[in-house]
Amino acid sequence: MCSVAPRGGRRLDVVAAHPLVASDAWLGLKAAVTDLRELQAADGSVPEATDHADAARHVARLVAGIQAMAPELPHDADYLEALVKDFGRWAESGFGVPDFYDSLVAFAPAQHRVDGQMHLVVFPMYTQNGNPNRQVEAVLLEVIWPDFVAELEGGDYSNKLFLPIRFLDFTAGYDTNSAVLFPETVAMREVPAFTWGGIFADREAARFRRVVSEAAAVTRLSLPPDAARLVADQELAERAFVMWDLIHDRTHMHGDLPFDPFMIKQRMPYFLYSLEELRCDLTAFREAVALEAEGHPYARSVQYAVLFDRIFRFAITGDRTRNYDGLGGQLLFAWLHQKGVLHWTDNRLTIEWERVAEPVLELGRAVEDLYWRSIDRPKTAHWLAAYHLVASVLTPHPLSAWARHRDGDLAALPLDGPPKGLTDAVLPDEFPLSMFYEALSKKMKDVIESTSGITGASA
Known part of the structure; x- marks a missing residue:
């Protein structure tokens, strides 16, 4: 085993899933x-x-x-050779x-997606939600x-750029x-046509499990047996997140979109980014409902993952400055509460599991109609x-100019x-947190x- 030390001095034991993780070549490079x-x-x-x-x-x-690791990674030979030249230059x-x-x-790496295929990634880059500086990072x-993801991607959910990945080891960023792991974060002289985008499903699954387990205990939420299995099983959660991410990621460029999609760099009110991210998640939920009806084994888990991650983790993670993911989580929670399928009574959270799908789908339709x-x-x-x-669901800040305009003061904006x-x-915090x-x-x-800093091995 090797160790990495997250912020605050806490240490995580990371299982060396591949001999290269404990090799002198990797440790020296790191x-x-x-x-x-x-x-x-x-x-x-x-x-x-x-x-x-x-x-x-x-x-x-x-x-x-x-160079010492290159013989173990023949599928990346051209990239590793170019990498050595870039460092030399x-x-x-x-x-x-x-x-x-x-x-x-x-x-x-997305050209040959093979389960378990290993990659060494070394670039000067920033890490989203991590290090904002373009310092050199190394990741194994x-x-x-x-197979089930390959079948989905090869069918109705084609997404040639999608690369679900798992950490083996990494540097501080x-x-x-x-x-x-996005190519646009790398330091480069010009922007090429990108051919891949990586999402660490093991980290997503691990933090989901830890947060939802604690949130269910704090709110005294009784989880259905299949939801409890999802929270308890890292492999099951990873598969659910890979399926969710596959559908979410492709949705950014599918559907009746505004002419100028949100991904193109522009400065918009952050609640528009909230709705776009939520639209993609609600689309994944909708497709999972349809796939469950067809008997897909992971579709129900995707529905739980979308619901729980949004209302428990997204809503309270990060600061309150233009936190668009946080706002999306607040919106979903309040919508379900106002639709009468989520209840906070006697200091206990309850969800009417047999009725919850339709209101989630209804919110998705409302966003799609807006688009x-x-x-x-x-x-x-x-x-x-x-x-x-x-604002029809969440209460704006009392000082909001947007809210004053909505209420009839046309000079407010x-x-x-x-x-x-x-x-x-x-x-910055247009829609503050509720008392809950x-x-x-x-x-x-x-x-x-x-x-x-959590990984699947350290969850």
């Missing part, structure tokens, strides 16, 4: 990356000339590790802002591609809440309609200027924090 990161600035460069000799030594150790040019375009383009991972109408509306009108949908003014008028969530957040704080 140590070199750790040393190199200490010299890097936020943009990935090594700005101090007095550090360049040390940086060169660290890069030489790192490259030696890559970076060192020879004086450790400026790194450019790893060539090795990134050569890395195409394996692909999760069970992933000793965080980050559960994705369908969007192509006939100006951008400002679409934004206002989206706000009205959210700068409607005669560019859309930027509307975005600026959104409060304020209390739950306090009780769940330690457990939420404990999931930073």
Whole structure:
């Protein structure tokens, strides 16, 4: 076994699932990356000339590790060769802002998705929900591609870019809440056409299990037997998350979308991102309902995963500044409560399991109708309609200019200027937590924090 140390001094024992994890080559490479990161600035460069000799030594150790591991990874031969060249070019040019375009383009792990296939990933990159700086990271991972997912992807749920993965070991940028590996985070001279996007299903499943287990105990929620099995079984949870992510990810580009999809970089009110992420999750829920009717063995687990992760983890994870995932969780919880299938009575949470699916599907239809109408509306009108949908379920902040406009004060928002003014008028916490969530957040704080750096092996 080897160990990584998450923030706060807590140590996680990580099972060495592959001999390379305990190899001298990997351990030496990982140590070199750790040393190199200490010299890097936020943009990935090594700005101090007095550090360049040390940086060169660290890069030489790192490259030696890559070359020693390469024979074990023949499917990545072209990428690893390009990676060595990119590190050499970076060192020879004086450790400026790194450019790893060539090795990134050569890395195409989604072209051959094989269950258990291993990859070594080394790039100067930031990690979403982790390290915001483009420092060098090193990750050993394996692909999760069970037969049932291959069948789904080969049928109605085609998603050629989707790469579900599992941690084997990693450097400090992933000793965080980050559960994705996206090529757009890598330092590069230009943006290529991306061919893959990785999601660490083991981390998603592990933190889901830990958070939902505690939340059910705190709220005294009685889980159905199949939901209890999902929370107790890491492998089952991983498979549910892979299936959920497959459908969620492809949904971003499917359906009656606004002409300018949310993924294109633009500055919009954060509640629009909430609705887009929620739309994709509710689509996954809807498809899981249909697949359950066809007898799919993991479809029911996907429904539980969407429901529990949204209302328990998403709603109270992260700060309150434009927390669009948190808002989506609040919205789902309040919608189900107002539809009479979720109850908080006598300090106990109950869910009417036989009735809960239809209200979830109804919320999905409401979001889809908003999107369908969007192509006939100006951008400002679409934004206002989206706000009205959210505000019809959740109570806005008392100081909200958007809420004043909704209530009839037409001068509360700068409607005669560019859309930027509307975005600026959104409060950082436009829809504060309810009293229920304020209390739950306090009780769940330690457990939420404990999931930073978690993996399937350490759950």
